[in-house]
Every structure is written in structure tokens, then in C-alpha cells.
Amino acid sequence: MPESTFLDATELVLNMGPQHPSTHGVLRVVLKLDGEKVLGAECVIGYLHRGVEKIGENRTWQQFVPYVDRMDYCAAVSNGLGYCLAVEKLLNLEAPPRAQVIRVILTELQRIASHLIWLGTHAMDIGAQTPLFYTFREREEILNIFEKYCGARLTTHAFRIGGLQYELHDGFEQEVKAFCDMFPSKVDEYEQLLTANRIWLGRTKGVGILSAEDCKQYGVTGPLLRAAGVEWDLRKAQPYSGYEQYDFRIPTGMQGDTYDRYMVRMEEMRQALRIIRQAVDRIPDGPIMAKVPKVIKPPVGEAYVSIEAPKGELGYFVVSDGSTQPYRVRVRPPSFVNLQSLDRMVRGGLVADVVAVIGTIDIVLGEVDR
Amino acid sequence: MAEEQKPEIKLPAAHAVPKAPAAMAVAPWEDALTRNLKEQFGDEITEFSTYLGQNFLVARPEAVVPILEFLKLEEDFDYVVDITAVDYPARAERFELVYIVYSFARNQRIRIKTRVADGFEPATAVGVHLTANWLEREVFDMFGIRFAGHPDMRRILLPEDWEGHPLRKDHPITRVDERWVKENLGIDSAQ
Numbered sequence: 086m087p088e089s090t091f092l093d094a095t096e097l098v099l100n101m102g103p104q105h106p107s108t109h110g111v112l113r114v115v116l117k118l119d120g121e122k123v124l125g126a127e128c129v130i131g132y133l134h135r136g137v138e139k140i141g142e143n144r145t146w147q148q149f150v151p152y153v154d155r156m157d158y159c160a161a162v163s164n165g166l167g168y169c170l171a172v173e174k175l176l177n178l179e180a181p182p183r184a185q186v187i188r189v190i191l192t193e194l195q196r197i198a199s200h201l202i203w204l205g206t207h208a209m210d211i212g213a214q215t216p217l218f219y220t221f222r223e224r225e226e227i228l229n230i231f232e233k234y235c236g237a238r239l240t241t242h243a244f245r246i247g248g249l250q251y252e253l254h255d256g257f258e259q260e261v262k263a264f265c266d267m268f269p270s271k272v273d274e275y276e277q278l279l280t281a282n283r284i285w286l287g288r289t290k291g292v293g294i295l296s297a298e299d300c301k302q303y304g305v306t307g308p309l310l311r312a313a314g315v316e317w318d319l320r321k322a323q324p325y326s327g328y329e330q331y332d333f334r335i336p337t338g339m340q341g342d343t344y345d346r347y348m349v350r351m352e353e354m355r356q357a358l359r360i361i362r363q364a365v366d367r368i369p370d371g372p373i374m375a376k377v378p379k380v381i382k383p384p385v386g387e388a389y390v391s392i393e394a395p396k397g398e399l400g401y402f403v404v405s406d407g408s409t410q411p412y413r414v415r416v417r418p419p420s421f422v423n424l425q426s427l428d429r430m431v432r433g434g435l436v437a438d439v440v441a442v443i444g445t446i447d448i449v450l451g452e453v454d455r
Numbered sequence: 456m457a458e459e460q461k462p463e464i465k466l467p468a469a470h471a472v473p474k475a476p477a478a479m480a481v482a483p484w485e486d487a488l489t490r491n492l493k494e495q496f497g498d499e500i501t502e503f504s505t506y507l508g509q510n511f512l513v514a515r516p517e518a519v520v521p522i523l524e525f526l527k528l529e530e531d532f533d534y535v536v537d538i539t540a541v542d543y544p545a546r547a548e549r550f551e552l553v554y555i556v557y558s559f560a561r562n563q564r565i566r567i568k569t570r571v572a573d574g575f576e577p578a579t580a581v582g583v584h585l586t587a588n589w590l591e592r593e594v595f596d597m598f599g600i601r602f603a604g605h606p607d608m609r610r611i612l613l614p615e616d617w618e619g620h621p622l623r624k625d626h627p628i629t630r631v632d633e634r635w636v637k638e639n640l641g642i643d644s645a646q
Contacts, residue, residue: 131612136628138597139621143628174507301533301559304586315559322562386479388507389555389566391536402553404541417537417555425589454612 095119101439103132109206110450114427114439121435126428130421133454141414146172146381147246149414154240156416157452159202162195162231163394165244168414170325171390171401172246173375175383183371184248185326190261190364191234191243192326193357197268198227199395199447200350200357204275207347207444211288216278223271230260247377253368261365265358272354279347289343293430293442296341303426307397307419309446312349313341319393331360343445350447382409389417396420396447416455420448484510488530488565495525511566516577519554519569523583531560535580538590540598542624548572550600554580571600579605597622614639 097120102113111132117124137156141149153168154161166188173179180188201224205217228238233254235243243249279285295305297313310317318335320328336352338345383405391400397419404413423446430442481504489503492512499518504511514522526532536555543549548570557564571577579602580587591602592611599620601608609615618632636645 131610131614134612136621139626139628177507302585304535304584317559323564384480386506388509389537389564398536400537400555402537402539402555413541415537415539415553417539421589421593422586425586 096124099436103129106210109443109448112424112443112448112450112453114443116431116436116439118436121437123431123434123436123439126431126439128424128427130424130450131454133450135455137455138414138416141411143410145409146383146411149411150245151240151242153416154242155451156418156455157199157394157396157399157420157449158239159449160195160199160395161239161241162191162243163199163392163399165242166192166326167390167392167394167399167401169244169246170392171388171403172381172383174388174390175386175403175405176246176377176381178247178375178377180248180326180375181372182327182369184373184375186364186368187249187253187373188244188326189328189331190361190368191231191241193361193364194227194230194261194264196357196395197354198224200354201227203350203395203444203447204347207441207447208279208285210440210444211285213279213282213285216275219271219275219278223268226264226267230257230264233257233260245374246381248372248374250374252373258365258368261361265362265365268358269355272351276351280351286344288438288441289347289445291340292343292434292438293445294340294342295426295430299426299429300341303429304422305397305426307394307423307447308346308349308353309341309397309423309426311335312338312345314339319391319398323391325390325392328360331363333357333359343441346445380409382407391417394419396449396452397423418452418455420446420450420452421455424448424453479506481506484512491530492522492525496522509564509566511568513568513570516552516569516571516575519552519567520578520580520583522567523554523556523580526556526558527583530558532556532558532563532565534559535584535586535590536564538580538587538594540594540600540622542598542622544624546570548575550598552577552594552600573599576601576603578603581605596620599623 097118099116099118101116103111113129115127137152140152150165153164157164201220205220208216231241232238235241235251295309295313297315300310300313314337316335316337321335333356336349338349385405385407387404389400389402391398399419400417402415403411406412431439484503484505492500496518500512500514502513534557536557539553541551550571552569554567579591589611591605594600595608596610596612597620617635619626631645
């Protein structure tokens with residue numbers, strides 16, 4: 086036998102994206118294949134790069150708040166919270182209790198909304214069309230609450246450095262409570278569609294496994310880390326905005342596969358709802374804005390503040406030179422860091438699973454590319 | 456460059472903020488961890504400080520990767536949160552590289568900082584933490600700092616043949632690589 090025959094020439098390079106419906110935006114993945122088997126995957130990113138960090142250096146501290154919404158546009162409220170907390174840390178001040186509780190309610194609603202987008206699109210990528218319509222139906226309710234509160238649905242600009250701009254509108258509590266009463270049965274509904282569905286199990290069980298050790302090596306956080314069995318959530322590990330006052334559980338998985346991540350996120354939605362229920366009953370009276378000067382000039386220094394965004398650890402490293410503009414704003418995006426593990430997760434699997442794995446990482450390209 | 460653009464805004468007297476000091480008002484950081492690090496690395500680490508309750512150390516560039524390895528193997532700092540840089544063009548060693556590491560076991564986060572001159576190639580941390588791969592590529596893309604020994608030292612967000620490193624302070628915010636835009640997009644200007 087000759088050493089290599091044409092039968093060995095099976096290696097194929099397949100270009101997936103940037104215009105591919107399952108890449109959730111403009112992600113290009115170059116796959117090296119041996120038939121149906123994936124030998125390696127390389128991500129080509131940057132199509133949505135807008136230079137957010139450079140823009141930050143050319144805006145004042147307050148002017149930059151609306152820009153951060155445009156990174157992870159599925160979770161704009163969480164982005165805003167992280168940035169405001171970072172600048173508040175530099176200024177060494179805290180938002181008043183009333184503002185903190187309202188922040189928690191809105192951020193947890195946003196977590197549910199973000200997970201709903203993930204669930205709908207992830208299921209659709211795998212071939213289940215129905216959940217998308219179900220999840221967007223409930224997401225609409227959340228966006229309506231946002232719209233009534235701050236006038237915007239997607240890029241909300243809900244928070245300000247030092248607290249909140251707007252007082253709650255009449256009936257906010259009732260709307261949130263009505264959502265809390267309605268939503269649990271809807272989560273059960275999604276679970277009825279998927280949890281024991283044979284096709285769903287076949288497409289997610291044992292697919293894209295990432296062990297706890299791998300997660301730490303790749304810096305992967307959020308639901309991916311928890312699905313690998315690590316009970317770690319920044320809301321518990323390093324509480325901010327008063328999260329230590331709420332009673333909630335960190336769901337974890339065992340295998341670290343796509344199915345476990347699905348179960349973890351489903352449970353996270355229920356836990357987020359628990360937090361919202363507790364928070365809405367205890368909104369204290371008082372001011373919604375701390376005493377913040379009209380012109381913000383943090384003293385010379387630097388700080389790194391991170392929050393548990395729906396997708397993982399979202400951090401802001403801010404450097405002040407004592408002027409009205411940030412000297413440097415670094416965003417530590419969970420999607421970017423998590424996406425790096427794609428190669429590890431798809432290697433040795435099938436081409437069809439790449440789609441499932443991209444969905445399960447839950448990336449937003451606006452945040453990957455910034 | 457950035458200084459010229461900043462508008463001078465007069466503060467009303469009622470909101471006057473005390474004049475900011477020229478340097479970060481840091482306090483010394485000392486505990487069991489700093490003692491172990493001192494013992495191990497001696498004067499390779501030049502500063503242990505804390506600011507706003509966040510601990511950081513400043514080390515010589517050659518010592519950073521050994522420190523990361525020591526922290527990972529001996530002190531449980533097993534998660535590199537972020538690697539980034541800050542540009543101070545007035546300094547002789549203009550770039551400040553910042554490594555943020557976290558320990559799940561201790562629930563503690565520290566920063567390792569080092570200063571490098573333009574053109575200096577610090578060693579890559581990919582051998583210790585795989586996360587460093589993309590993070591260092593981004594630092595290279597944005598600041599033009601090459602990491603020696605990196606397995607794949609290419610741009611990551613901007614096109615590979617793009618000119619300029621946008622997060623350098625001497626790179627104006629409106630500047631784009633016109634040649635690249637003309638050749639690849641077929642338009643005269645991106646502005």
C-alpha cells in the first residue's frame with residue numbers, strides 16, 4: 086500500500102459564517118473537518134468592532150454610560166450596572182438603598198430576558214422552532230416594563246453613576262408582580278417542550294463538554310462554569326448592590342455538557358424570579374440618587390469591578406487621571422473570553438454539534454467585538 | 456493628544472471636589488501572600504499596594520510569567536480574569552500591562568502590573584493559562600505590544616493587514632487605515 090492514497094485526502098476546510106443564521110450575528114468559524122468529524126475550529130471575529138474602549142476615552146464619565154448598553158445589547162441593563170458600579174467605586178460612593186433595590190429588580194428582569202433570547206435562538210438552531218415564539222412572547226412583557234420605566238426597550242440607559250435618573254412609575258410594583266405570577270408556569274411550559282424531548286436530549290446530552298478544569302484554564306465563567314459543577318456566582322462570592330440580602334440558590338450541573346447548561350439557565354430564570362419577588366416587596370423609600378457632583382472627576386486611581394452578567398463575569402477596569410474623562414476603560418467581556426473555548430468544545434464532535442455549541446455558549450457579537 | 460481635546464469645565468463652588476492628587480493614593484499591602492511572594496521573587500517585585508481595597512503588585516516584566524505560575528501552582532490563583540494594558544506616552548516605559556487573577560479557593564482577586572517600553576516583547580502567559588491566548592492577541596491588536604513565544608501572535612479584532620494600534624494615546628479617535636478601506640471596501644473614505 087502506498088503511504089497516502091486519495092482516500093486519505095479527507096481533510097476539508099469549511100467556512101461557517103459570517104453570514105450564517107446560527108452564528109448569532111457576524112461570527113465566522115473556520116472548521117477543519119474529516120468527513121463529519123471536527124478536527125479543529127478557529128473563530129474569526131471583529132466584524133462588529135466599534136472601538137468602544139477608545140470612544141470611552143473621548144467621552145466624559147457620564148457620557149459613556151449609554152455606550153456600554155450597545156455591547157451586550159441583549160442585556161443592556163447589566164452592562165450599565167457594571168459600568169456604574171465601577172465608576173462609583175472610583176468615586177468611593179454607593180447608590181442609595183432605594184436605587185440599589187430597583188437596580189436589582191431591573192437587572193434580574195434583564196437576566197431573564199437575556200436567557201429567554203438564548204433559549205429561543207438556541208432551540209431554533211437545533212431545530213425546534215416553537216420555543217422561539219414562546220420565549221419572545223414573555224420577553225415582550227419584560228421589555229414593556231423597561232419601556233414604561235425608562236422609555237427604551239433594548240438599549241435602556243436605565244442607570245446613572247450614583248443611582249437612577251427616573252423615579253418608578255405608578256403601578257411598577259404591580260406590573261412586576263403580575264409578571265412574577267405569570268412567568269413560572271411559562272418556564273414549565275418551555276421545559277415541557279424540551280427537557281424530556283428525545284430530539285433535544287439527543288442533540289444536547291454529552292455535546293460540547295467542558296470540564297471545570299477546562300473552564301478555569303480558559304477563564305470561562307457564568308452558566309458554563311456552573312454547569313461544570315462549580316458553584317460560583319459573583320452575586321454570592323462578592324456581593325454587590327445588596328445581593329447578600331436575597332435568598333437564592335446557585336444552580337449547578339454535573340457533566341458540563343450542553344444539556345446541563347440548558348438546565349442551569351432554566352433554573353437561573355426561576356432563581357432570578359425569586360430575587361425579584363423579594364426585592365419588589367422591600368423597595369425602601371428615600372432618594373434614588375447619591376450626592377454626585379454635576380461634573381464627575383474621580384481622583385487619580387484605578388479600579389476593577391465585575392458583576393455576574395447573564396453570560397458570565399462582566400468586568401470594568403477603569404483608570405482615572407483626575408479629569409472629566411476616563412483615562413482608560415477596559416471591558417472584560419464574558420462572551421469574548423467564553424468564545425475562546427469553542428475549539429475545545431467542538432473538537433472531535435460532529436459538524437452539526439458546532440451549531441449547538443455556539444448556541445450554548447450564549448454569545449453576543451456586539452460584546453465579543455466591542 | 457487626549458489632554459488637548461478635553462474641555463475645561465468650571466465647577467460650581469457648591470460641588471467643588473477636592474483637588475485630585477497627582478498620583479494614586481495607595482496604601483501598602485502586606486499579608487501572608489505578599490510575604491511568600493517576597494521570599495520567592497525578592498526585588499523582582501518592586502511594589503505591593505492596595506487602592507480602594509483592591510490589591511496589586513508591580514513587578515519587572517521578566518518576572519510576570521513566573522509570578523503567574525507561582526500564584527497558580529502554590530497559591531490557588533487559577534483563573535486569569537483579564538490581561539490588558541494602559542498607555543502612558545510620557546513615561547519612558549510607556550505601557551503598563553495589567554494582569555488580573557482570581558482564586559476560587561480564596562475568593563480573592565489581585566492585579567499584577569508591569570511596565571514595558573515600546574518595542575519590548577514581554578513573554579507570553581499562554582503556557583500557564585490558556586485564556587491568555589486571545590487576551591494577549593487583543594493587547595497586541597490595540598497597543599502593538601508583541602508577546603514573545605505566543606503561538607498565534609496575530610491581530611484579533613481588526614483586519615490582519617490594518618495599520619495602527621487604536622488604543623495608543625497618540626492614535627487619534629477619527630483615524631482609520633484609509634489604504635485598507637480603499638483596497639478592501641472600494642470606497643474613498645470611511646469617515
